[in-house]
Amino acid sequence: MRRVSGMGLAVVVAWFAAQAPLGEAPARADELSGTLKKIRETGSIALGFRDSSIPFSYLDNNQKPIGYALDICYAVVDAVKKELKLDKLAVELVPVSSSTRIPLLANGTIDLECGSTTNNPERQRQVAFGHTHFLTATRFISKKTNRLDTIEDLRGKPVVATSGTSNIKQLIETNAARHLGINVIHAKDHAEAFLMVENDRAVAFVMDDILLAAFAVGSKNPDAYVISSDSFSKPEPCGIMLRRDDPAFKKVVDEATSALYRSPEGPKLYDKWFMQKIPPRGLDLNVPMGAELKHEFANPSDSSDPDAYKVM
């Protein structure tokens, strides 16, 4: 029989505490070239991708990551290659989830996160974002037969959201503020969350409306689902995520993204993923570019304020 020594464990705790300052090494001058320096030294760049953020970042039939955000990331990769004058730059693709993306970015496992991460002030304190590539509001999807349209309709019901997203946070906050008594179910990724609605484990899935639209179109029975008109948030900006306090790398990302958006390639790229048939099953989202995003593409911005994107 194993004996746990109280003294010993106290030592462990103390050890952890002693390790705490490890993170607080003073910033060094050569850190200015942070990610770029790292990319040059290792000859590779790591992109984080998502399993099921259609059409931003998801797996096709051959389990290869593809999507709108990945195409934008590849444009950034090309710009990095040019900037560093590299002939070859290996691209490593790392699967991330909503809950692992920020720690993995911070700890250097990935250099860019290519998905539909909401750019908000809280995250801006931890990470930086490239120029906004989409605007989306938080709504919920449910089966038409359940007749749910407003947030109030969710009172006392089981509702699923993906853990680690800004959407689940909004759901939890709204639930607490309005005393809705919603049973919030945490799913690991969007696909799992949508399946919970499909299988009647939850009545609704709270998420960015564009992702919800993609799930509805891609489902076995698209007509069975409806997206709420009521929303939990204004349309919020999404961007490619990168490490904070890395101005040199941020500059490359910003320049690459704004060059892409302003060129004819930008709207074309949008059309490719939002207006045409996309893998794996040839679905067509048919979501034309809104006025806000048109304005944003002409005047790229990385602001986290939804109001900054309003078109007068």
Next chain:
Amino acid sequence: MIANFDFDVIRRSLGYLFLDGMTFTLMLTGLATFGGIIWGTLIAMMRLSGVWVLSRIAQLYVDLMRSLPLVLVIFWFYFLVPYIGQWLTGASRPIRVGAFESSLLTFTLFEAAYYAEIMRAGIQSISKGQPAAASALGLTYWQTMRYVVLPQAFRNMLPVLLTQTIVLFQDTSLVYVLSITDFLGAASKVAQRDGRLVEMYLFAALVYFVISSIASFGVRRLQARIAIVR
């Protein structure tokens, strides 16, 4: 009911499931077993060294690892290892560690605590007279361990070590929490993409069951053989 199921989804994804998923799972199991037994043996030797500091450190290590859920340890390491790498190498930034390397390190260090307890029992099962005789013959501590104690301890404990490896094989499925594509991760990705949870999870369960059953049957046979020789 059953008619609604589409078991063809399994056939369509076999390549991905086994070439990507199972390869990851088996590589991780194999290498972590190897590393875990070596590191675990060293921990066990520290524990039994009679040097107070070493034996306390070893005991602490084993107690700590065995007190924590593997899921928590997996999270810890995936997020922390790059910083530890930075700290060890004095680099100016966290070291990038891939999903496989990170998982390998996690499982090696975690399972070593369990292997250490097994090897400790194995070493203690060798009668005291043997190391005494070895040192009387002029063998050093390391020679005694290398040529006399460890081979016997390892042999006596082989069935238990292998049983622990079967546990390790099953435990590797927990990398699912990091969205890593091991066998279960691959199955769940296909399951969720195609909405075929029932088919894929049943198949995954069957595969794990068959592999573990065959392995534990093998271990029982081995145990019977060793028991006769002894």
Next chain:
Amino acid sequence: MNYHWNWHIFFEPSPNGTGTYLDMLLSGLMVTIVTSLAAWVIALATGAIVGVMRTLPSKVANFFGFCYVEFFRNMPLLVQLFLWFFVLPELLPHAWGLWLKQLPNAPFYTAAIGTGLFMSARVAEQTRAGINSLPRGQKMAATALGLRTAQVYRYVLLPISFRIILPPLTSEFLSTIKNTSVALTIGLIELTAEARAMQEFSFQVFEAFTAATVLYLLINIVVVIAMHFVERRVAIPGYISGK
């Protein structure tokens, strides 16, 4: 290096509006404890029955026990939880499946039963080992006294063998506590899940996991001390555990 330590985070309000992040972790701790206890009751009850079956003279009972143990031991716990949570409701008649899926605390029941059954296979093996470790004379003497098989187990074999296997059972109980963390994959918001949620909301990864680590260590210490006390109380003088 851009990790910003903030140990005060525990006292900041969490997004669910019911208190601080520390409260969030403590409510996770409660869920861990309650789930483990429920799972442990199931594991002990079914494990003891199956373990006894494996020592009975009946070939059928023996074989059933063997199959039971093999079934629950040879699949990862995570996969077993998926089977109970995702697969079982789909295989049942529609109305039953729907009822199961819409149970308010489905993850809790699934976790308690799933983990309980997983651990029951190990408890069964311990029980069997405990009973088999008793000298054959005990059983013979009891039978000679005119006890029926059920009485032999109830009054002679089980009371002694459970005392003998108390230390390994303590380890199994600790494993049960640790294993409940696997249930975060089916949406049980226990301690590890709360630590992860705290990480997601506050971005303070290492503070959150350090706190969870400390809480798990505390649970372990409490259990080990408590079981040590129980072992002393029930020890039989003359046996290994009694001194």
